[in-house]
Amino acid sequence: MLNTLIVGASGYTGAELAKMVHVHPHLELAGLYVSANSLDANKPISDLHGQLKGIVDLPLQPLTNPEAIAKQADIVLLATAHEVSHNLAPIFLSAGCQVFDLSGAFRVKADDFYNEYYGFEHQHAQWLEQAVYGLAEWNSEAVKQAQLIAVPGCYPTASQLALKPLLDAGLIDKNQWPVINAVSGVSGAGRKASMVNSYCEVSLQAYGVFTHRHQPEIASHLDCDVIFTPHLGNFKRGILATITAKLADGANMQQVSECMAGAYQLSDDAHAVRLLGEQTASIQNVVNTCFCDIGWKVQGQHIILTSAIDNLLKGASSQAMQCINIRNAFPQLTALV
Ligand SMILES: NC(=O)C1=CN([C@@H]2O[C@H](COP(=O)(O)OP(=O)(O)OC[C@H]3O[C@@H](n4cnc5c(N)ncnc54)[C@H](OP(=O)(O)O)[C@@H]3O)[C@@H](O)[C@H]2O)C=CC1
Numbered sequence: 001m002l003n004t005l006i007v008g009a010s011g012y013t014g015a016e017l018a019k020m021v022h023v024h025p026h027l028e029l030a031g032l033y034v035s036a037n038s039l040d041a042n043k044p045i046s047d048l049h050g051q052l053k054g055i056v057d058l059p060l061q062p063l064t065n066p067e068a069i070a071k072q073a074d075i076v077l078l079a080t081a082h083e084v085s086h087n088l089a090p091i092f093l094s095a096g097c098q099v100f101d102l103s104g105a106f107r108v109k110a111d112d113f114y115n116e117y118y119g120f121e122h123q124h125a126q127w128l129e130q131a132v133y134g135l136a137e138w139n140s141e142a143v144k145q146a147q148l149i150a151v152p153g154c155y156p157t158a159s160q161l162a163l164k165p166l167l168d169a170g171l172i173d174k175n176q177w178p179v180i181n182a183v184s185g186v187s188g189a190g191r192k193a194s195m196v197n198s199y200c201e202v203s204l205q206a207y208g209v210f211t212h213r214h215q216p217e218i219a220s221h222l223d224c225d226v227i228f229t230p231h232l233g234n235f236k237r238g239i240l241a242t243i244t245a246k247l248a249d250g251a252n253m254q255q256v257s258e259c260m261a262g263a264y265q266l267s268d269d270a271h272a273v274r275l276l277g278e279q280t281a282s283i284q285n286v287v288n289t290c291f292c293d294i295g296w297k298v299q300g301q302h303i304i305l306t307s308a309i310d311n312l313l314k315g316a317s318s319q320a321m322q323c324i325n326i327r328n329a330f331p332q333l334t335a336l337v
């Protein structure tokens, strides 16, 4: 059994991870942590997340000495804010732990990216260089060798899984930037109270227009510029991305369908992408699952793709678990289906 710690366990993605680790046949849930001064320190996690009652009742421990707990851990899941992950990851990595970071702290290697989009200067260039981007269906060979896995963001997961096969196959005209409009449930913003996320303030609307940090994350990993506009929806969880692009000269529906099928053919080791062909993806069909559903339709030279995920699962926790499984040679969807 691999001793597994969750830091940031009281948050939305942390609680999802606690459930998964608990049911995983090869992982031992060795500790749940919150910040040293957390108001929730020492409470059972199930006091905060009632669905865990009788399943996981372990206490949320204050993280006062990460160096000490690192010595007892094989795997550490960081379900913490970007800057917290940035500061903590090197401590666990130096102790030899495998680190799976759900934040954006190690996802993008471009110069000045962290100053510009995250508001802090990255201090761990070496770890940033070594980090592997955990887009599970695409980077499994690199994930198998990695010590630090940067789990992709929620919008980037939904967007890239739909566009990457077509871009790699040269079926998209890159001169016409793909346009991604995506709507997320409010849990995407985390559990901490804030005015923009409070019940009476939430209304379906765009935000972060031209400035959201996921635009460069998507563009850099796809190696293609995109227009990305996120929207906040008045529902709890799920993301639907609707993506419009121009096909390369001569590309047609049949080529697109063959390309998608080729990219996501089910091998012996099942993955988490489900292809819908001409049907459209819906949030209802993916919420509380580890799947990304993708549909597409072509008219003339244009394609519209729809891609749906649960932001807390394929957009965060279940993708982290897929990466743990890949890294440790367990079947990819262990603890997820
Ligand atoms: N929500 C989503 O859909 C997605 C989230 N992510 C990313 O995953 C990470 C976690 O997100 P989410 O679960 O939504 O966040 P939450 O805000 O719900 O939870 C954050 C957790 O971190 C804890 N925490 C805060 N400061 C520290 C600290 N210094 N040391 C240890 N623990 C700390 C909090 O507890 P306390 O404050 O009591 O200490 C809480 O348990 C973030 O980086 C987020 O950007 C990625 C993809 C999707």
Ligand SMILES: CC(=O)N[C@@H](CCC(=O)OP(=O)(O)O)C(=O)O
Pocket (backbone or CB within 6 Å): 102, 103, 104, 152, 153, 154, 155, 184, 185, 186, 187, 188, 189, 230, 232, 315
């Ligand atoms: C609705 C909402 O607020 N969503 C979050 C995205 C959450 C996510 O993917 O997290 P990372 O920050 O780890 O990339 C946002 O737009 O900031």
